[in-house]
Amino acid sequence: MTEQRHRTVLITGASAGLGESIALACANRGWRLALGARRVDRVEDVARRAREAGAEVYAGPLDVGNEDSVERFFSESEAVLGVADVIVNNAGLSKPGLLHERDTAGIRLEVETNLLGVLFVTRRGVASLVENEKRGDVVFMGSDAATNPRPGQATYSATKGALEILSTSLSRELEGTGVRIVKLRLGPAMSEFAADWDLSPDAVETRTEFFRRFGLRDARHYGNVMPAEEVAEALIFAVTRPPGVVMDTIDLYPEAPMGNAIKGLR
Ligand SMILES: NC(=O)c1ccc[n+]([C@@H]2O[C@H](COP(=O)([O-])OP(=O)(O)OC[C@H]3O[C@@H](n4cnc5c(N)ncnc54)[C@H](OP(=O)(O)O)[C@@H]3O)[C@@H](O)[C@H]2O)c1
Numbered sequence: 125m126t127e128q129r130h131r132t133v134l135i136t137g138a139s140a141g142l143g144e145s146i147a148l149a150c151a152n153r154g155w156r157l158a159l160g161a162r163r164v165d166r167v168e169d170v171a172r173r174a175r176e177a178g179a180e181v182y183a184g185p186l187d188v189g190n191e192d193s194v195e196r197f198f199s200e201s202e203a204v205l206g207v208a209d210v211i212v213n214n215a216g217l218s219k220p221g222l223l224h225e226r227d228t229a230g231i232r233l234e235v236e237t238n239l240l241g242v243l244f245v246t247r248r249g250v251a252s253l254v255e256n257e258k259r260g261d262v263v264f265m266g267s268d269a270a271t272n273p274r275p276g277q278a279t280y281s282a283t284k285g286a287l288e289i290l291s292t293s294l295s296r297e298l299e300g301t302g303v304r305i306v307k308l309r310l311g312p313a314m315s316e317f318a319a320d321w322d323l324s325p326d327a328v329e330t331r332t333e334f335f336r337r338f339g340l341r342d343a344r345h346y347g348n349v350m351p352a353e354e355v356a357e358a359l360i361f362a363v364t365r366p367p368g369v370v371m372d373t374i375d376l377y378p379e380a381p382m383g384n385a386i387k388g389l390r
Pocket residue numbers: 136137138139140141142143160161162163164166186187188189213214215216217237241265266267268309310311312313314315316317318
């Protein structure tokens with residue numbers, strides 16, 4: 125119980141979307157927060173609101189794909205708050221498009237953010253926990269793109285698929301250390317994730333039809349999304365399980381709207 129009241133949560137990509145929501149939900153529980161992202165003004169704004177809710181917060185610049193930036197963020201936040209015992213690998217992005225039409229920079233950015241960044245952040249966070257013999261939770265923000273790999277999101281699906289393997293590998297590697305690995309496998313949730321996608325009705329319809337052909341349910345199509353707060357609640361539930369219990373995976377999807385039943389069968 126004491127441990128749950130005094131968690132120190134490090135969140136990557138805390139400037140928007142799910143990271144912002146997780147930060148505010150943790151702040152409302154009085155947990156300490158280390159918040160990082162590339163857009164410092166946005167992360168400072170989240171920090172201000174978390175402080176207003178009563179949380180002690182360190183906020184700073186973080187680019188998860190850059191190992192120097194990761195090291196700086198961890199050492200500065202540890203100097204203020206101590207070792208984080210919840211590491212939320214939240215930073216991530218996706219740009220839809222066929223692989224053979226994408227440029228190198230776009231592919232590289234997705235892999236560096238969604239996979240390499242998770243490796244850098246997890247390595248640094250786990251090193252502190254193990255060295256200090258502290259219990260802790262490392263959270264991966266996975267996606268249903270890992271279990272239903274998507275056409276038009278091949279790179280994204282591959283990075284999220286890799287997290288599935290990474291989480292299993294790591295949980296075995298860390299047996300007996302008290303460090304637990306938790307993965308959230310999410311369907312669409314409210315955030316800024318698709319803010320720079322082509323959202324014209326034609327583009328959405330084409331993408332929806334594309335997804336449907338490959339067996340994704342209607343409830344997972346663009347347009348049906350979960351509140352970000354529900355993702356935060358699920359995460360908090362997982363990391364507050366008592367010692368001796370591991371919540372390995374949480375699958376969380378939007379429910380289909382009422383009245384969609386017949387349409388969904390067509
Ligand atoms: N929303 C969904 O439907 C959904 C579904 C499945 C999985 N997910 C996963 O949930 C996570 C959060 O996504 P979201 O939906 O909240 O998207 P979002 O609203 O676009 O937020 C993404 C966050 O990642 C940060 N970020 C991107 N690149 C970064 C980098 N190199 N270093 C540090 N931070 C970086 C962004 O901040 P800056 O730009 O300021 O750096 C932003 O705060 C992602 O891993 C995503 O794959 C989301």
